[in-house]
Amino acid sequence: MLHVLWDHPHGVTARELIEALEGRDPAMTTVLTVLNRLAHKGLVTRIGEMRPRRYVATARREDYIAQLMLDALGQAPDRAAVLTRFLGAMSDADTHHLRRAMRRRSSENN
16 A cells, blocks of 8 residues: 555545555455554554545655665674675666765765
8 A cells, every 4th residue: 555655645545545556446444444554653644634534655665665674684683694695686787876875975974
């Protein structure tokens, strides 16, 4: 469901979210339950007091995924080994982008 919210930055109602879930037809109660759980976790916020409420993701997709990666890395007893394997599995294009980002970060810190 988060992917639908990320694709609609101005928010969606529960009905609009159901309609956007192509190939699926979840019950309204199921969608509202998931949205409430995401809200309790701080991943979604409700807009307005009137019904139907609109729901908006609280973080961008890139920020959420980056946090997942950091959380996974935080579980590793040997972070260096995990990073080495991760970098070894990256494409040349991703490695190039990472090098550019590291150089940019380095120049900002100096």
